[in-house]
Amino acid sequence: MSTTDKAPTAGARGATGERKGGTVAEPNGSGAQPRSVRVVLLALMISMLLAMLDNMIIGTAMPTIVGELGGLAHLSWVVTAYTLATAAATPIWGKLGDIYGRKGVFLTSIVIFLIGSALSGMAQDMGQLIGFRAVQGLGAGGLMVGVMAIIGDLIPPRERGKYQGMMAGVMALAMIGGPLVGGTITDHLGWRWSFYINLxxxxxxxxxxxxxxHLPAKDRTVRAKVDYLGAALLTVGITSIVLVTTWGGTEYDWTSSVIMELIALGIVALIGFVIVQTKAAEPIMPLHIFRNRNFSLMSVIGFLTGFVMFGAVLFLPLYQQSVQGASATNSGLLLLPMLLSMMAVSLVAGRITTNSGKYKVFPIVGGGLMVVGLFLLAQMDTGTSRLTSGLYMAVLGAGMGFLMQITMLVAQNSVEMKDMGVGSSTTTLFRTLGGSFGAAVMGALFTSRVQDEMAARGGGAVTQQTSQLDAASLAKLPEAAREAYQYAVSSGTHAAFTLGASIAVIGFVAAWFVKEVPLRGTGPEKPEDAAVADDKIAQSA
Known part of the structure; x- marks a missing residue:
C-alpha cells in the first residue's frame, strides 16, 4: 500500500479531548459518545435542512413573489445569486474551519444565513431580494460543509455509517416536503414567510x-494566514463556471461572446488558482489531498452523482406532469419512489460499513445501478404507467443511495484530520458543480429535442411554450397539439436520461479503482460499552 493511500492518522486532533458537559471529541479519533452524538446530530440535521429546504420552498413561492415585486426579467437571478454565493463560499468556509475552529465558523455561517433569510423576507423589490439571497447563499455554503466536517470530527468513518440514513432522510424530507410546505405557507401566510420560517x-x-x-480548541499560538488571493481566484473561477451552466442556451447562445468570455475567464482564474495553491503557506484547497487516489476518485464520483441527481429531480416531475398528467402541487411526492429507495439503501449500506469496515463494493454496485436506472428511465414514452416509472426511479434511487454518503465517508477517511474541512468542502463543491453542469447540459439537450419535435409536429405557436406547460395548461390545448407536446417531452426525456446514463458509466468505471483502505474507528460498539460511556459523561458534566 502506498503512503498516499493509507488511512491518515488522527494525531492532528490535538493531545487531549475536551469535556464540558456536552459532546466529547476524543483525540484518538474514536469519536463522541453515542447519546451526546445523537443530540448534536439533531442540531446538525436541522442546519442541513435549512440549506436544503430553502430552495425547494422558494421555488413554489416564486410566481407569487414575481406578482408582488415585479421584475420577471430578473427572476432567474433569485436562484442564481443564491447558487453562486453557495458554491463560491463552500471551499472558503471549509478552510476557515480548519484554521480557526469548526464550531465558531459553523455558528457564524448559521447567523449569516439567518440574516440573509430575514432580509429576503423584508425585500421591497426584486433587486433587494437578489442581493439578500446572495447573503443567504454565503451562509448556506458554510452550513453543508460545516455539518459534514463536524460529523467528520466527532465520528470516525467506521462508525459514521450508522448515521447515513439520517442524512439521507433529511434530503428526502427537503425534496418531498419543500414544495408542499412552500405552497401551504405562500397560500396561508404569504411568500415572505417562506424566508421567515428559517428563523x-x-x-x-x-x-x-x-x-x-464542544470540540478541542485550535492552538492560537499558530497564526495561519488566509489565502485571500487563492480564495479570490477560486471564487472567480467557480462563478464563471456556474454562470456558463446557468446562462448557456437560455439567456445567451452557447457560442455567444458572453459565454465564450466567461469560459475564458473561468479557465484563466482556475489555472491561476492552481499556481497560487502550490506556493501559498495555507492554501484554500491544498493540492496534496488530490494525491490520494481514493479522494480524487470520490471527487469524480461525487461530481457525476450530482450531475445525475439534479438532472433526475429536474426532469422526472416535468415528465410526470406533462406526459402522465400528474398535478404540479404534488411534484415532491412524484419523487417518492426514488427518495425512499435512496434513503433505505443508504441506511443499509451504512450499517454494513459500520459492522464490517468494508465499503468498496458500494460505489461499484451504486454506479452500476445508477447506469441501469438512467437507462430504464430513458425508455419511458407516452404510454409508460406511473407504476413502471416509479420502479425505474427506485432503481436509480438505490444507486444514488449507495453513493451519496459513501463518497463523503471515503473522502474524509482519505485526508488527515487537519484537512477535514477542506476535504469535506472540496467533495461538497464537486457535487454542487456536478449538479450545476447536469441541470445545464441535460436541460439544453432536453429543450433542443422538445423544440425540434414540436417544430416538426406541433407548429410554431405551441413551440414557444415548450417546457412551460403543466397538466392544467396542457388540457386546454387541441388534442393534436397536446399529443405532439407529450411526444416531444418524452423524446426530450429520453435524450436527457440517455446522456445521463452515458455519463454515469464513467462513475461506474472509476469505482473499480477505489482501494479498500481501512476506515478509522473501532467497529460496532457493544450496548454495555455505550452505557458505561454515558455514565462517564453524566459524571463529568
Whole structure:
C-alpha cells in the first residue's frame, strides 16, 4: 500500500479531548459518545435542512413573489445569486474551519444565513431580494460543509455509517416536503414567510450547537494566514463556471461572446488558482489531498452523482406532469419512489460499513445501478404507467443511495484530520458543480429535442411554450397539439436520461479503482460499552 493511500492518522486532533458537559471529541479519533452524538446530530440535521429546504420552498413561492415585486426579467437571478454565493463560499468556509475552529465558523455561517433569510423576507423589490439571497447563499455554503466536517470530527468513518440514513432522510424530507410546505405557507401566510420560517429553525440549531457541541480548541499560538488571493481566484473561477451552466442556451447562445468570455475567464482564474495553491503557506484547497487516489476518485464520483441527481429531480416531475398528467402541487411526492429507495439503501449500506469496515463494493454496485436506472428511465414514452416509472426511479434511487454518503465517508477517511474541512468542502463543491453542469447540459439537450419535435409536429405557436406547460395548461390545448407536446417531452426525456446514463458509466468505471483502505474507528460498539460511556459523561458534566 502506498503512503498516499493509507488511512491518515488522527494525531492532528490535538493531545487531549475536551469535556464540558456536552459532546466529547476524543483525540484518538474514536469519536463522541453515542447519546451526546445523537443530540448534536439533531442540531446538525436541522442546519442541513435549512440549506436544503430553502430552495425547494422558494421555488413554489416564486410566481407569487414575481406578482408582488415585479421584475420577471430578473427572476432567474433569485436562484442564481443564491447558487453562486453557495458554491463560491463552500471551499472558503471549509478552510476557515480548519484554521480557526469548526464550531465558531459553523455558528457564524448559521447567523449569516439567518440574516440573509430575514432580509429576503423584508425585500421591497426584486433587486433587494437578489442581493439578500446572495447573503443567504454565503451562509448556506458554510452550513453543508460545516455539518459534514463536524460529523467528520466527532465520528470516525467506521462508525459514521450508522448515521447515513439520517442524512439521507433529511434530503428526502427537503425534496418531498419543500414544495408542499412552500405552497401551504405562500397560500396561508404569504411568500415572505417562506424566508421567515428559517428563523425559528435556525434559532433552535444555534442554541443546541452552542450548548452541546464542544470540540478541542485550535492552538492560537499558530497564526495561519488566509489565502485571500487563492480564495479570490477560486471564487472567480467557480462563478464563471456556474454562470456558463446557468446562462448557456437560455439567456445567451452557447457560442455567444458572453459565454465564450466567461469560459475564458473561468479557465484563466482556475489555472491561476492552481499556481497560487502550490506556493501559498495555507492554501484554500491544498493540492496534496488530490494525491490520494481514493479522494480524487470520490471527487469524480461525487461530481457525476450530482450531475445525475439534479438532472433526475429536474426532469422526472416535468415528465410526470406533462406526459402522465400528474398535478404540479404534488411534484415532491412524484419523487417518492426514488427518495425512499435512496434513503433505505443508504441506511443499509451504512450499517454494513459500520459492522464490517468494508465499503468498496458500494460505489461499484451504486454506479452500476445508477447506469441501469438512467437507462430504464430513458425508455419511458407516452404510454409508460406511473407504476413502471416509479420502479425505474427506485432503481436509480438505490444507486444514488449507495453513493451519496459513501463518497463523503471515503473522502474524509482519505485526508488527515487537519484537512477535514477542506476535504469535506472540496467533495461538497464537486457535487454542487456536478449538479450545476447536469441541470445545464441535460436541460439544453432536453429543450433542443422538445423544440425540434414540436417544430416538426406541433407548429410554431405551441413551440414557444415548450417546457412551460403543466397538466392544467396542457388540457386546454387541441388534442393534436397536446399529443405532439407529450411526444416531444418524452423524446426530450429520453435524450436527457440517455446522456445521463452515458455519463454515469464513467462513475461506474472509476469505482473499480477505489482501494479498500481501512476506515478509522473501532467497529460496532457493544450496548454495555455505550452505557458505561454515558455514565462517564453524566459524571463529568
Amino acid at each position: 425559528p429553525l435556525g434559532a433552535v440549531a444555534l442554541i443546541m450547537i452552542s450548548t452541546v457541541l
